[in-house]
Each structure stands twice: as C-alpha cells, then as structure tokens.
Amino acid sequence: MDKSKNYKVVILETSDVHGAIFPIDYSDNTRKEVGLSKIATLVKEEREKKEDLILIDNGDMLQGTPLIYHYANIDNKGINPLIKVMNIMNYDAAVIGNHEFNYGKDFLNNAVGDSKFPWLSSNIIDKDTRRPYFGRPYIIKELENGIKVGIIGSTTKYIPNWEDSNNIKGLDFLDVIFPLKTFVSYLKNVEKVDVLIVSYHGGYERNIKNDEVISETGENQAYEICENIPEIDVLLTGHQHVFINKKMINGVLTVSPGYQGKALVKVEITLENSSGSWKVVDKDSKLLDTEQVKEDENILNQVKDYEKATQKWLDTPIGRVEGDMFINNHLETRLKDNAFVEFINKVQMKYAKVDISATSLFDNKAKGFNDGITMRNVVSNYIYPNTLKVIRIKGEDIKEALERSAAYFQKGVKDNTYSKDNNIDSKYKNMKIQPYNYDMWEGIDYKLDLSKPLGERVVLLNYKNAKLDMDKEYDVVMNNYRAGGGGDYDMFKDKPVIREINIDMSELIADYIIKKNVIKAEFDGNWEVIYPKDYFDD
Template identity: 30%
Template sequence: MAFFLSFAIASCDSSEPTAAEPGFELAPGDTIPLAVMATADVHGWVRSWDYYRNRKEPSYGLSKVATLVDSVRQVYPNNLLLDSGDWLQGNPFAEYFALQASEEDHFPFLTVVDHMGFDAVVLGNHEFNFGLDYLNRQIEMSETPVIGANIYRHSTDEPAYPPYVIREVAGVRVAVVGLTTPGSAVWDRPRVEGNLQFGDGKETAERFVRKVRDDEDADVVIILAHSGLDGDTSYERENLGEENFGRKVGEEIEGVDLLVLGHTHRTVEDMTLEGADGRSVGVIQPGRWASHLGVATMKLTRDEDGTVHVAGHTSQNHAVENVKEHPEIVSLTEEAHQRVVDYVTEPVAETGDEWSAEMARMQDTPIIDLIQAVQKEVTGAQLSAAAAFNTSVSFGPGEITRGDIALLYPFFNTLYKLEMTGKQLREFLEHTSQYYLTGTDEKGLPKVNRDWPGFNFDMISGLDYVLDLRRPAGERVTVMEYENEPVDDDQTFTVAVNSYRAEGGGGFDMLADAPVLEEIDRSVGDMILEYLIDKEQIGHDDVFEENWRLVY
C-alpha cells in the first residue's frame, strides 16, 4: 500500500528511538515521533455505503479509516486517535438509531470508536440535535471519553462534560482539550436552553491550557476543536463567541502545540501557525464523512533538564477512496447496516412524475414546493420558506422511498411559525439573494457566490416575487406581491420556517424580532414522510405553484 510505504520511509531514522518496547520512556536527549490521527464530521458515515441511494460509496466511511489506522499504528507505536465532532447526526444511518432504534441500542459509531481505541472524541453542534437524553445515554454506554470544555452546566462555569483527557505516551504527558463551536446555543436552543451554556472557544482554551500545563503537568497540549480555522460567524448573538475560533486559539493562546479541527468540512494539512509564545503550532483538519484520516506527526524531544518540547511538525490527510473496509468493522456493524438498509428502502408513496432538484436554486420547482406544501399544511401559515439542501436529489417516476426523502431533507430541523412584516420579507429575500453575485458565468447562467452556502438560499412559497440579479444586493427585489397586490412594508404574514433559520442560522437578522406564533418540535423530514404516506400517490399538480423567478 502506497500510504503505508510513505509512512515507513518517512519514519525510518535509525538514530531515533521508536518506543516500541512496553514501558519505554523518553530519556533526556532522545527524540521520538508521536502520530496524532484524526477524523472529523463523520456524520454517521460508519460504513462505506450511500443509504440515500442504496449503493456502495467508496469515498467515505469509518470502516475504511480503520484500515488506515492499523497501518499508521504499525509504523508509529506512539500514537493518539481523535475525532473532532459531529458524529451523532448527518445521514439515514445516524438518524435511524436516534429516531427508530430502541433505548438499549448503542449508536454504532460509538461502538466502532470503542473498538478502534479512540483516545477522545469532542462534542460537535449536531450532537445536540436529538436532545440531551439521547446524547447522554449514548455517552454513558461508551468507553471512549467524550469531551467539551466550553459546554457548561446552566448558570455555572462547571463543564457539563469532561473538559480534557490526559494520555501518557512514552512517559510524555499529553493533554487533549476539547472545545466546540458555541453555535449550538442558537441552532439547538430548544434542546439546550436552561440546561447548557456554551462559552467562548478562545477564552475557554486559555483557561484549560493553563490548567493542564500547571495542574496536570502536561508536556504537550493538543486542542481538539469542533471549529474551523477561521471564517465568518453564521449567527448573531450578543455575548456568544465566534463560530470558528481555531486560528485565534493557535495564535493567541500560549502553550498550544497542535490544533485538530472540524466543523467546516474542509481539509487542512501541512500548516503551522506561530503561537503567542513563539512555538510552532501544527494544524490538521481531515475533511468530512470519514473521507480522510488526518495524521499529524510531532517530534517530541526531552531536554537534559527533563522538559519536553515539540521539535517539528508534519501533517497530511489520507483519502480513503482506494482503501478497503476493515473486515472487523464490517462484521461489527453488519446487523446495524442491514437494519438501516431495510428501513430506508421502504417505499412511502408512488408518483407518475419525475422530481429533481438540479435547477431548484435557479427556478421554482415541484420538489421544493413539496417541502413548502408540507410546512404550510402543518403550520397553517400563509407563506413558507425552504432551501434546496442538495441539488443532486431526484426520484420518480415510480416509488418514493424513505431514502429519497432523507436526501431531499437531510438535516434534523424542526418547524416554526413566525409573524413577519412586508419589510422583513423584503429584507429576507435581499439577504438570501446574496447566494448569487452580479453578472453571469461563462455559460450565461447566474454567477454563484462560493462563499454563500446553498442551504442559505431560501425560496418563499405563497409570495410572488422577482429577484433581478443584474442589480446589487439590497436592491434586487423588483416585484413582491401577495394575491396579486403589492406587499406593503407594514403588512403582516404568517410564515413557516425551519428551526435553523428561526434561531438565527445563516445571518438572517431580520428574523430576530419576528414573533414566534408556534414551535413544532418534530423533524421536517418526518413531516414530509407522513404527508406522502397519507397521500399514497402524489404528482406535481398536488404541490407546485410557480411564484418566483430570477432575472439575470
């Protein structure tokens, strides 16, 4: 295997001890390599299987990562294995165990993590999607430390979960401090409010790095954070810390040796930052969905006075695409895998039409109006806002399965009914239109703003409007009518929106003052399934009302 050989060649230095012998301790003057392996944003991808389309998916899977982990451990006897969060939610496999399995079922991700010998996993924002009872029950069933230093018990500065772990490697004390993005206070407010509070990542890092250095005699400090390196914060909440604080921790906190990051689904490797105390801080972020195993290698040297310092870093992400699944992980998860396959392939309705989201962000489409129709029916709202989460989804003619709907609506959002003014609706549409830049691309199509996530381009049903993309953002709504009459600024409407949007996700500040008329604490995806099961047969004519268009 080329991967194994590259590590073997890189590590072959006969002058350096390998610490292969049990009980080996780093002596003054010695240098050893420590390999820190990492996964991030696994989101339920335990097996290399696409449960939406019921087929193999070679690019992802913790079962493939396990094969790489074995290879690294053969080369590097001194190693740690970490996960930087978002593992409890994210695909039909994860949601089956959260919503359909019994209370006695251990979520297979954690079963596999235990089997693979992970040293720690951190809590990501999506760990709170299914409520604290489910999360805490799963943690209690696991042998692996689940950490999060900046998650506090309500109205205290007491961490609700272990803030860090200490691992001794070849006589070197390595501290792993866990941190998560504070955004859960916004995105999962109904599930965490009154129970948990989320502290600023940088401030908490400073507190606990100092603690592990001073009180735990840590020689090396790793920050395991469900946070990106940097980037805009997608929520507005006074006194709530930044969403992506990784760079600030690395550059502004003394005593940090390595950042292991997640949340933004990016791959970051071969990067070092200059720390506040002048030390070199390594950075690794291994993508999403178990697409890569990140490996950061640190050279640990013990000086003559007994102190340990990091003499150098390297880091690289290794894709799993051409790697075989680990047979032990396949065997361990086979029964769970088959249960989920049986569930997601179950048909829920029939259709004579073809439904596709390919053009859903460029024109009004029946597949998005299916979501809108359900949201309006459940809430009784006049209007509904929804996004095309995945433009590759399509189904019909023929059976519509649970997997089809999971792909159409992959997030565990609940539903809100708000009261909005005409002025707020206009501001909403102007804001969401920033998904597009002014002008067209080489094909003559609207030019997409790559810094604006597609899930933050909402479309509104029940309101007739035109977005003129030839105009600058803030001046693009040229038509906005309700029942063939122009909408006044002070006119009020009831609007169905998902919980992510209602709680501030995506920077839709105009919703902050919109009165909440009703909260429906059920998954929108489940509501769509119930709607289809009830109808049995569905066509475009049942939901489609063309009410908006782009001009470009």
C-alpha cells in the first residue's frame, strides 16, 4: 500500500428526513423540494467523485409523512419503504433517533432487521443485559491505504420524557458522555482508528452564534460532548432541524443537515502520512442544498406502489362530522369560538390529559371539515409537524399570552397578521408576521375587547366559573413551538414541562377521528372578541 500521499475521507450525513421520499406536499399534492429521492441524486454524484465515501443517517428517518404512517398503521406488508430506499442508496450506518420509537419496538425491530446496514446507539441499552440494545455501538470502516474510520452512534437521552412507555419497555437511555468516552478510548487506543466520527441524534444546548446556554435539560448535549471528548474529529448532529455548517467547538467540527432531505452534509477530512501513520491535518464541510436537485426516478419507481396505496388512502374517508365544522370565513373563525377550533383543542386535551388548551388556525387556507373527513383533510388543516407539550404556567402568564394574541388585530385591517407598524405598542413590535401566532383557548372563559389599548384587551378571564387566579399554577397543553416561546410568547419560555406527547398532532387527530368514527360539531362559546362596529372597515 502506498502511504506517501495525503488522503481525503468523505462523510455524507442525512438527519431528520422524517419519512420524506417523494418531493410532495401531501396536503394538496403540490411539489415540495424535499425527500430522499433528491438526496439520492446528490449521493450518486458524490460517489462518482469519491467511491469509498461513507453515508450515515443520523436518526428520525422512520416517521413523519402519510406514506410511513400508512405503512406503519394501515398496510405493513413488505419491507419498510424507507428501509428499501436506504438499502438501495447503500447507507453505511444509521443512528437511532427519538422518533424511531413512535410506532413501537416491533416496528423498529423489523426495520432494523431488514436493513443492509447497522443501526448504532451506544447509550440505548437493554435493562437486563446492560448492553447496547441494537447490538452495535460503533462500526469501523477501513478505506484505501489502510485508513480506519471509527463511527460511534449516540441518541438523545431525553426520549423517556416523550415516548409512550410501552414503546421503550426494557430499555435504558443513558447520558451520552460516559458511553462515548468509553468507546472513543477503545477505538483510539485498541482499534487504532485514524479518524473518529460521532453521529449524535441530538442538538446544541447553547446558541451556536454566541455560545450562550439556552437549555440545560440534557435533551441536547453537543457542546458537552465536544468539551469533554476533544479526541472526536467530527460530531454529526441533528434533532433540532437546523442547518449548521463548519461550527468548531473545542477543536471538534460539528454539522447539521436540517430536515426532510432539504440538504445533505458533506464532510471532508484530510489525512497526511507521517512516519508511517495517518494524522488528520484538515477538516472541512459543506451543506449541499437539494432545492434545485432533480429526484432519482429509480428510487421513486422502487416505492411507487407504496405511494399509490397511500394516495388512495389519503382520499378515503376516515370518519365523518355530525353538524357543521366547515370554515367559511377565517376572520370570523378568529373572532368567536367555533366547532373546528374547539375540536382541535379537545383532541389536545384528551391526549395531554389536561383541561386547558391553546391552538391556532395556521393559515388562511384551512377549510375545516365537511361531512366526510379524509386523511388529506387532516394534513391540509394541520399543516405543521408539531408535537404537544404540557407546561406549568401561572394565571398571569395566561393573561399575558392572551394580550399577545389580542395584538393580532388592528383597526381597519381585515384578517390581519401581526404588524410592525408604528401604531403597534413597542412591547409588540417584534412580533412575527404570521397568522399561526394567534391562539384560541379552551378550558378558560375569556373575552378580548379591541376598543381597548394593546396590553389591556383582556376584559374577562375565568376558570371554572371563577376569576382566574393570577398567582396560581395551571397545566396547559399547546404545540411544542409555542411551548418553547415561539412567536415571541416569551411568557412560556423555560417553564416546567410536565408532559410531552411526541407524536405528530396530525396523527393524533387522525387516530381520534378513526376511533370515534363520528365527531360532533359543537362548541361551548367560551371565548369571543368584541370590537367597535367599524373596526374592520377598510
């Protein structure tokens, strides 16, 4: 073997693909620039440049689209379509993500068994044997010139806080640091690997722009990993659905490819032969955007039967409405309690097991439900892949959140979104210009008066027929985005998380409808917005 030249190791990473194969928006079948079929085209191009590249998926592959929902819950004959595609693409390894457990251990075990590549996680262990449950904490790839690349998989330890206990029975989720230190030492000192990669399904506990701490729950530990184990050459991350390129932490190169196959991470590690051994002399990375990339038709053809069955199912009624749950006017829907919004809140309260809920009408395309409800109706009304969180907040936080929502409306503007205009009080000037930041609540009685100044529009706020106690704590369910303070709902930031339902809300809605078969269009009139007669005149 010729060991006189430099050699470049190439690593490609996907993460948080969430079941996306086809470049499609399932709510209306319009094109969407996502999916493994587009990633496959990029991988082919990269293999032509570097035959022995290493392709790794960093987790959250097996959940997230109607295609995989249909396979998991409706018709699971044959190999999992995502595994079929990954096998064709010749993945070298995949890491277990938190969403891999959503459909249960049998579903996951079958997927692992059908894979032509190993699934890695060094910190998910069998409670009885105390060994890695999926068998392989790491792999070693030997490349040209005898170069050895060690790849260790790790998974966020926070999964028990989200997942149904039945889906993770018999498993322990260890803090990632000790297992990583153990296997890093073994690979470096015993196996003598030349390059050490950690693929961690987790994210960053600090702001990557200024390194300030943003979370200390242990859900994300990228900084802690890099600071405690500087022997790692590259840390592949995910989970947070962010696009990160060339972030150096304590000498460790860290990256993240976003979500749904919108980008592919390419890492290039240059080694130089010195005194008969290889040394890493340079590390670089790129984010390869898939927006202008054509999908691989062979990939689509391999799973076309799954897609055909899914499309047929999407348009098959899963239940029906008794009464009227159709949205004719989006402004009116946001001004007074109505059957559709109440239904969404009731679904949230059922699965979260609380009696106060907040939700939004995400855009002005939502139509509610007609007599017959299809799965496509569900995903076109609930357009975001949100999960649910129950947070513990005070009455004063609820009041502040209602005032935040009340700022949605401006005099003379019909169905307005949040504004940055000068007539908005400075307290509200940085609000996002999106309709999904207007919340409607169930479980409390309230009234907003638009004739009042901003910050003083809540004129009625009761809970169980009594005035809401501003100092008392209440458990409230809302989507994960809002629970984290998204949309400038700062009053929710860093509040205690009592419970997380780590299943997409669209799936919860569908499950609820399927089990009920008939849902009644009803509402209790617990809230309304009052306003002067000419308030919405142009």
